[in-house]
Amino acid sequence: MHDIPLHDRYRRRLNYLRVSITDRCNLRCVYCVPRDTIPRMSHRDILRYEEILRIVRIGVSLGITKIRITGGEPLVRKGLLPFLEELTRLEGLVDIALTTNAVRLQEYLEPLKAAGIKRLNISLDTLRRDRFARITGRDHFDQVWGAIEAAHALGFQPIKLNVVAMKGINDDEFRELAALTRQLPYHVRFIEYMPMGNPNLPGDPYLSNDQVRQRIEQEEKLVPVPPGSTDGPAQRFRYPGAPGEVGFISPLSHHFCDRCNRLRLTAGGKLRPCLLSNQEYDLITPLRAGASDADLRAVFLEGARLKPMAHGLIAGGKHVDARMSSIGG
Numbered sequence: 001m002h003d004i005p006l007h008d009r010y011r012r013r014l015n016y017l018r019v020s021i022t023d024r025c026n027l028r029c030v031y032c033v034p035r036d037t038i039p040r041m042s043h044r045d046i047l048r049y050e051e052i053l054r055i056v057r058i059g060v061s062l063g064i065t066k067i068r069i070t071g072g073e074p075l076v077r078k079g080l081l082p083f084l085e086e087l088t089r090l091e092g093l094v095d096i097a098l099t100t101n102a103v104r105l106q107e108y109l110e111p112l113k114a115a116g117i118k119r120l121n122i123s124l125d126t127l128r129r130d131r132f133a134r135i136t137g138r139d140h141f142d143q144v145w146g147a148i149e150a151a152h153a154l155g156f157q158p159i160k161l162n163v164v165a166m167k168g169i170n171d172d173e174f175r176e177l178a179a180l181t182r183q184l185p186y187h188v189r190f191i192e193y194m195p196m197g198n199p200n201l202p203g204d205p206y207l208s209n210d211q212v213r214q215r216i217e218q219e220e221k222l223v224p225v226p227p228g229s230t231d232g233p234a235q236r237f238r239y240p241g242a243p244g245e246v247g248f249i250s251p252l253s254h255h256f257c258d259r260c261n262r263l264r265l266t267a268g269g270k271l272r273p274c275l276l277s278n279q280e281y282d283l284i285t286p287l288r289a290g291a292s293d294a295d296l297r298a299v300f301l302e303g304a305r306l307k308p309m310a311h312g313l314i315a316g317g318k319h320v321d322a323r324m325s326s327i328g329g
Contacts, residue, residue, distance in 0.1 A: 005063035006263075006300070008273075008307040013261060015065045016232070019052060020267040021080070022072040027101050028137030029123075030201050031164055031193060047269045049083040051287055055265060057090065058296050062304075064263075066095040068121070072267065075104040081111050088116030097121060099162075103140045105147035109154055120151055121160045126170050127177060135169065152184065160187040160247075165212045166205035178216045181244025189234050189247035194276060208253035209235075222246055233260070251276065257310045263303065271300060273307035 006014040023041050025032075047055075056067065067087065074080060088096055097119035098112065105122070124144065126132050132141035151159055163170070163177055180186050190212045193205050216222070222237035225245055233256040234247035250256075264272040269284025281303035286295055 006059075006304045008304055010258075010307075010309050012259065012307070013063075014263055014304050014307070015063050016068075016262045017056065017059050017064045017066070018068045018070055018262060018264045019056065020070050020072065020265065021049075021052065021074050021083075022046065022077040023267045024076050025071060025073040025101070026076055026103050026138070027073070027140070029125075030135055030137075030169075031166065031205070033137070041268055045269075045284075046267050047265075047284060049079060049086075051269070051284070052265070053083070053086055053090075054287070054293075055269075055283060055296065055300075056087065058293055058300055059263075060090055060092040062297065062300060065093060067093055068097045068099055070099040073101050073103070074098060075100055075108055081108075081115055084112070084115040084117060095119070099123075101136075102144040102147040103138070104143075106143065106150050109147070109150055109156075113154060113156070118156060119158060119160075120156050121162055122148060122151075123164075124148070124161045124177075125164050125166070126173055128173070131170065148186075152186075157185065158187045158245075159185075160189055163188060163190050164193055165190045165207045165209065166193055166201075167207045168203075169205055171207060171212075171215070174212055174215045175218065178239075178246045181246055182239055182242045183244075185243040187236075187245045187247055189249055191249045192252050194251060206252070209248040209250040210253060213248060216246065255310065257308075260307075263307070271303040273303050277308055279306070279308065 008014060023046070056064070069084070069087075071077075084098075087093070096117060098117050099121040100123075102122045102124075105120075122144070125135050129139070129141040132144070133139040148159065148161070161177075161180070165171065165174070174190070177188050181188050190209055192209055193207070195206075213222070220239060223240055225236035225238055227236070232249075233251075234249050235254070236245050236247050238245045260274075262275075264275060265283070266272055266280070269282070269287065270280040271283055272280050281299055283296060283299055286299065
């Protein structure tokens, strides 16, 4: 099926598409929600499921093999399960995962498993109920932790817990979060804070993952995990003998632009070659104007070809305008 594999000008092989299906979310995380009112997209401006499936099929025909469904929060969009059932039946995809804040996850676990989803990425920036409420704007820690435990009991593997590392907000919990991996097969991944979308945060919460790792390794050193064939940008480690892993995703301090294999499809139908760049290519307009698959493939190929060598913050920018909720993290 992969007759014209996607490559950019720098010969990077692009086989990973992150698909945002909604800009809606049931949390109000301080690093994601802007200081001013959240401008919601109208339903007519968001890709329909059948449109997403058509774009994904075109991507697969060009060599996309890995899909991650994101939001906003994907579990708040109606009709998700039938869409996922169709998605998992697409020949050529070898890795399909869901990113969620897990507030509604427990009620969806068995249907998600039946639909063919095996891998989960869950946002979890703290293990403290009061702090969870301050970071997310909602007192839902018990629902989230209960869903993580239930997902583990049902055999979802791996369960990746994504922690945005923030100075003065959750930096006193890094060792506690990493220690989850000593007893459980979770992958706890520390992600550097990225300045985008006018977030509702005072000052500069940025910490490099070098600083995060120094705090985690105060008692015991981590050992590297050999890379796998479908690895993303995380540097992977574990404590000796531990069932889980500790990962570091460092887009600012140790950027991985030279090996980035990702494209993003926004909820509004734009192909975004780089998260930390304002560059986008319109798919929804030609799609709804009756464009052929060949026409849409041409947009896909052009967007891939013009993927920047390095993201905008490396190139001297201070901020990315777009909101994470509509792009998908």
